[in-house]
Amino acid sequence: MARVTVLGSGAWGTALARLALTNGNQVQIWSRRGPSDLATAVADADIVVSAISMKGVAALAGQLQAANLKSSTILVTATKGLDPETTRTPSKIFRDTFPDNPIVVLSGPNLSKEIEAQLPAATVVASTDVDALTRVQQVYASETFRIYTSPDPVGAELGGTLKNVVAIAVGVCDGLKLGSNAKAALITRAIPEMLRVGVHMGAQIETFYGLSGLGDLLATCDGTLSRNYRVGYGLAHGKKLDQILDELGSTAEGVNTTHVLIDMANREGIPVPIARQVHRLLRGVITPQEAVEGLMERELKPEACDLNARN
Numbered sequence: 001m002a003r004v005t006v007l008g009s010g011a012w013g014t015a016l017a018r019l020a021l022t023n024g025n026q027v028q029i030w031s032r033r034g035p036s037d038l039a040t041a042v043a044d045a046d047i048v049v050s051a052i053s054m055k056g057v058a059a060l061a062g063q064l065q066a067a068n069l070k071s072s073t074i075l076v077t078a079t080k081g082l083d084p085e086t087t088r089t090p091s092k093i094f095r096d097t098f099p100d101n102p103i104v105v106l107s108g109p110n111l112s113k114e115i116e117a118q119l120p121a122a123t124v125v126a127s128t129d130v131d132a133l134t135r136v137q138q139v140y141a142s143e144t145f146r147i148y149t150s151p152d153p154v155g156a157e158l159g160g161t162l163k164n165v166v167a168i169a170v171g172v173c174d175g176l177k178l179g180s181n182a183k184a185a186l187i188t189r190a191i192p193e194m195l196r197v198g199v200h201m202g203a204q205i206e207t208f209y210g211l212s213g214l215g216d217l218l219a220t221c222d223g224t225l226s227r228n229y230r231v232g233y234g235l236a237h238g239k240k241l242d243q244i245l246d247e248l249g250s251t252a253e254g255v256n257t258t259h260v261l262i263d264m265a266n267r268e269g270i271p272v273p274i275a276r277q278v279h280r281l282l283r284g285v286i287t288p289q290e291a292v293e294g295l296m297e298r299e300l301k302p303e304a305c306d307l308n309a310r311n
């Protein structure tokens with residue numbers, strides 16, 4: 001049994017709290033909207049699980065620091081995003097703020113509605129701290145939630161983060177009724193793009209072929225349970241981005257991730273043709289049809305993935 005505090009009472013925070021509670025752990029949820037204060041909520045926690053939107057992670061890390069988080073507390077991050085100011089992943093933000101705490105990433109094909117319905121699912125917990133991995137695995141593993149471990153936290157969270165951009169593109173593809181061939185091509189060609197970014201940011205290639213990479217890519221591109229997919233689907237039907245996000249009423253991280261990714265790709269010369277079309281579409285400078293043409297009309301080239309390609 002562990003004392004677990006989940007930060008964030010949104011869809012994923014609630015699901016992660018329920019999973020830990022069902023396994024017999026002592027669980028509390030903290031939300032920025034109260035009622036408990038952060039220092040009290042984390043004071044006795046063995047494990048703190050952060051499941052808030054990316055936009056709040058850097059500030060939350062600062063608040064946790066001010067709350068004097070114990071250095072023995074395991075910090076688990078379940079957010080899928082990149083910091084707009086620094087391009088850091090959540091685990092990097094927590095590592096920079098808490099150099100002595102064990103940091104664990106939890107990421108995989110985990111659409112919260114299916115998890116809440118107790119359908120079978122698997123995920124990855126990733127860390128360089130083996131004891132912390134075992135502890136978090138024990139807290140979450142159940143008959144319906146199978147937990148694999150990985151030594152590559154950055155790879156695990158980048159798989160979950162970058163697939164959101166692809167899910168927007170696939171939502172467009174389905175919204176335009178482009179067919180199964182187009183969707184297969186899009187998802188497959190997204191993999192070298194994710195690998196290029198991942199390798200650039202220090203991830204291990206094989207992580208992207210596991211649950212937190214390919215697995216999450218497939219789950220998120222499968223349809224309307226994904227909010228990122230719904231962003232693309234709505235754009236393909238001529239809706240404005242603001243209207244789509246209003247209707248969603250919850251977080252579609254792929255929008256912010258696309259902007260951060262393109263800034264990084266421009267600065268550091270990483271070829272990301274699919275993300276680039278998504279970026280133009282999100283900014284409203286091209287139509288969904290023009291995004292498709294933009295991808296199809298590029299110069300012809302070998303399929304082999306060159307991780308060091310410059311254009």
Ligand SMILES: NC(=O)c1ccc[n+]([C@@H]2O[C@H](COP(=O)([O-])OP(=O)(O)OC[C@H]3O[C@@H](n4cnc5c(N)ncnc54)[C@H](O)[C@@H]3O)[C@@H](O)[C@H]2O)c1
Binds near residue numbers: 013052056
């Ligand atoms: N829902 C899923 O299926 C799912 C699955 C895996 C991972 N995730 C990831 O988990 C994260 C949260 O997703 P969600 O589905 O719970 O979103 P959500 O919109 O349902 O909830 C977001 C939560 O973050 C909190 N929050 C936002 N800004 C904050 C701030 N500045 N300070 C403190 N808290 C803040 C909100 O109050 C809310 O509790 C995202 O990064 C998402 O990609 C979601």
Ligand SMILES: O=P(O)(O)OC[C@H](O)CO
Binds near residue numbers: 110111160220229253
């Ligand atoms: O609803 P989405 O698009 O944020 O996807 C949720 C999870 O990341 C799926 O694993």
